[in-house]
Structure formats: structure tokens, C-alpha cells
Amino acid sequence: MPAFASSRPLRDPIDPTTLLTAIPVLLGFIPERSIIVVAFAPDRGISATMRHDLALGDTGEPTSELSTVLAGLGAITHSYGADEVVAVIADDRYPADDPRYRRVLAIADRHFDAIGGVAAGFVLSAFDPGAAWSVIWCPDGQAWSVDVLDDREGVLDDPQTCPTAIAEAVKSGRRILPRRSEMRAMLEPVPGECSTARPCADCDDRGVVPLGHAMSDAHLLDLTIGSVAHGGGPLDCAEVAVLEQAVRRPPVRDAVLALAVTDLREDAESVWRELTRRLTGPGRAGAATLLAHLHYIGGEGAYAGVALDVALESDPDAKLAGLLDTALRAGVRPTMLWEMIDGSYGTARELGVQMPEITRRAAG
Structure with missing residues (x-):
């Protein structure tokens, strides 16, 4: 867990809705049945956004393949010098509070232990405008990069028209691809x-x-x-x-x-x-x-x-x-x-x- 040192030239913690709505822009497409890891740099800027299929077995349990992938992502974020990571599960197979998702985040937490584990974990069924999101993992009760003290649930804005999407469209001329x-x-x-x-x-x-x-x-x-x-x-x-x-x-x-x-x-x-x-x-x-x-x-x-x-x-x-x-x-x-x-x-x-x-x- 990064220290909350006031001497750093830090940005303010990002609002969860703002972060989650921007993820399709950061990836370039709208992820489905995925786990997304967002790594934060020392100034609270986003240093990397990584996605992988959320590989679950027939009963919904995390597969060994998923654990291997998370181990690799943990090594990558550590090599980037990330100060903190948050994880986002986008999946429509089970209710948001299903224990299967917490087990996925517990596995991720172990694989990211070199940078303090997963600071916050979110779950939502899809990256659709108005989709509900909730925090299902936050071991310390707070996160350094994302403001989860007051809001543990909310709804997405429109990923296609959020400020991040508009800025990216102006910069690159690309729209977010639905899939x-x-x-x-x-x-x-x-x-x-x-x-x-x-x-x-x-x-x-x-x-x-x-x-x-x-x-x-x-x-x-x-x-x-x-x-x-x-x-x-x-x-x-x-x-x-x-x-x-x-x-x-x-x-x-x-x-x-x-x-x-x-x-x-x-x-x-x-x-x-x-x-x-x-x-x-x-x-x-x-x-x-x-x-x-x-x-x-x-x-x-x-x-x-x-x-x-x-x-x-x-x-x-x-x-x-x-x-x-x-x-x-x-x-x-x-x-x-x-x-x-x-x-x-x-x-x-x-x-x-x-x-x-x-x-x-x-x-x-």
C-alpha cells in the first residue's frame, strides 16, 4: 500500500465512476467477460491498463489458466514501478455479490503482493451506460488511487461520450469499438x-x-x-x-x-x-x-x-x-x-x- 505522503506532487484520487466509464477508452474496445487491471504511477496517473478473459470453470470457479495470467500481470505491473493497482471484473454470469468474484480478486491480490496487492476491486455486468457497479474488494477500507471512501456503488456514464472518449477521438480519430x-x-x-x-x-x-x-x-x-x-x-x-x-x-x-x-x-x-x-x-x-x-x-x-x-x-x-x-x-x-x-x-x-x-x- 503506498504511503499517503503529502510531499508528493499528487493528483487527487480518481472518482470510481470516472475511472470505470473510461476503461473502454483506455482499452480501445468494450470488454466483455473480462478482468481488467489498472496500474497507477506515483503521481496517481494511470500507467497501464491490461485486460484478459475472465476464465471460469463449469461451476464458475477461477481456472488455473486465470491464475497464471494474473501472475504474469502482477510481474508486469511490478516491472512498471506501479504504486497501486485496482481490478475490475466485467461479467454477466453471476450476481455482483457472488463469492466467485471475490475469489478471483483474492487470487489477484496474492499475485500483486509485490506492490501491496489489489487495493480495490470492482464488479459490473457490462460497460453499458447506466450499468450498476459496486466495490467488492477493499482490504484496507480505502484506496490511494481511487476514492472509495464515500461511494461503494454507482452507475456508469456513457463510455462513448465521456470526456476521456471525446479527447481520444479528437487525438486519434478512433471511436470505441463495441467488441x-x-x-x-x-x-x-x-x-x-x-x-x-x-x-x-x-x-x-x-x-x-x-x-x-x-x-x-x-x-x-x-x-x-x-x-x-x-x-x-x-x-x-x-x-x-x-x-x-x-x-x-x-x-x-x-x-x-x-x-x-x-x-x-x-x-x-x-x-x-x-x-x-x-x-x-x-x-x-x-x-x-x-x-x-x-x-x-x-x-x-x-x-x-x-x-x-x-x-x-x-x-x-x-x-x-x-x-x-x-x-x-x-x-x-x-x-x-x-x-x-x-x-x-x-x-x-x-x-x-x-x-x-x-x-x-x-x-x-
Whole structure:
């Protein structure tokens, strides 16, 4: 339990309704049947928000898998230097006061003992406007980061229109997705690979570039940057065929990772997403990996996780996707990806290609 030292430049404890209503914004989607851990920094600012499926057995008891996950989250928050954590259970299977939920929080408390355990635990059935929430865990009767002295129950505001959501929408242009499945739907395949083996219905054979067509890494990198820079509409078949070569060729792929931190970031996201949907196999995996990296370094872990799932399903041997997936699951911060950006610019220099300048910084 952190000391309530008056010498610290602290923010005021956050109101529970404000915190709970903001969780979908912090995650990027509305979690269902989940346990969410919110870690607080020494100034009471939120340093991390982590979610996992609330894995319960047939009788509603916490599974061993859930205990393992909570142990991992405990290690991550300790490595972040968090001063306190609160846990939130969003689940509609049992009443809020069901002892099963307290058992989940008791397990979490043990796994977070390095930072004083779980300071406060909330439960609600869903992140819907007007949904009731209640405090079911608070061993010390108070928490340092969240004001639970007066309010042990309340109702949510609208997660879509709360101040945090509006601020995030202005900053990133993203709305909260109702479900993680909606993120996945944004990456579902569309007909037409635009290759000699599987052309689109309206594909002109003359516009298709065979995958084995000889093209230097430098030329491919130049073409890829050009396609991203002049984006704004659907890619034609010839572009898709060329870009498939680019995302499957490691030096080119590694170089274009850097576009995630330049003024071409939004255009790159659009191109990587379209390629993910229009390619198959290793091509789809390569595009999804680029998309995942872009989201990861931007602090959008939920989007990154979905893209990595797609990449590894498309090509289980995709090495870069595997490395990013391991890092994301281990709680490695986005700032740690900057070594990859340095490598991207180094690769481009070796190829003699000028990359756009860095204009963005990595999230947390």
C-alpha cells in the first residue's frame, strides 16, 4: 500500500465512476467477460491498463489458466514501478455479490503482493451506460488511487461520450469499438488476391506482377513508400502484387516499419490494412505484422494484438510477428520498439533509399 505522503506532487484520487466509464477508452474496445487491471504511477496517473478473459470453470470457479495470467500481470505491473493497482471484473454470469468474484480478486491480490496487492476491486455486468457497479474488494477500507471512501456503488456514464472518449477521438480519430470481434472484422479477407494464381474478377492480366519477378530491394522500397505516400484510394492489382513482394521481403519490410512514426502513419495503416484483407498466407501475415507494429508503437495494444493473431494464423512461422506477440504478451512497453526503428532507418540507408523523417514519438 503506498504511503499517503503529502510531499508528493499528487493528483487527487480518481472518482470510481470516472475511472470505470473510461476503461473502454483506455482499452480501445468494450470488454466483455473480462478482468481488467489498472496500474497507477506515483503521481496517481494511470500507467497501464491490461485486460484478459475472465476464465471460469463449469461451476464458475477461477481456472488455473486465470491464475497464471494474473501472475504474469502482477510481474508486469511490478516491472512498471506501479504504486497501486485496482481490478475490475466485467461479467454477466453471476450476481455482483457472488463469492466467485471475490475469489478471483483474492487470487489477484496474492499475485500483486509485490506492490501491496489489489487495493480495490470492482464488479459490473457490462460497460453499458447506466450499468450498476459496486466495490467488492477493499482490504484496507480505502484506496490511494481511487476514492472509495464515500461511494461503494454507482452507475456508469456513457463510455462513448465521456470526456476521456471525446479527447481520444479528437487525438486519434478512433471511436470505441463495441467488441474485440469488430477489430477482427476490420481484417477479414475480401475476395481477390491480385496474383497470377488467383486474380480478381476485374483484374487485367497485364497489371499483375508475378511474385517471382526480379526487383531489387531498393526499387521495392521506393515503390512501397510511393504507394503509401500517394494513398487515398483502393490499391489496384499491380500495386497489390508489388506490395506483396515488399511485405514478404525482410529488408524491405523492416525498413517500412519506420513509416509508423512519420507523417505517413495514417496512410501506412490504410495500406497495411488493405493488404491484410486482400492477401493470403505469408503476404497476409507480412501486412498484418506491419499493421501490428504500427499499432503497438502507437500504444494501441488491443489493435496490435488482433493484428498479430491474424499474422500468426496466416503464417505460424512468421518470426517478426512471433517476436512482437511475445513482447506484447509480456507487457513490453512501446518505447522499447524504438530499437527496431533505428534498424529500419539503417536498412534504408544501406539500400540507398531516403525515408521520411520521424515526426511522432512512441507511446509510454
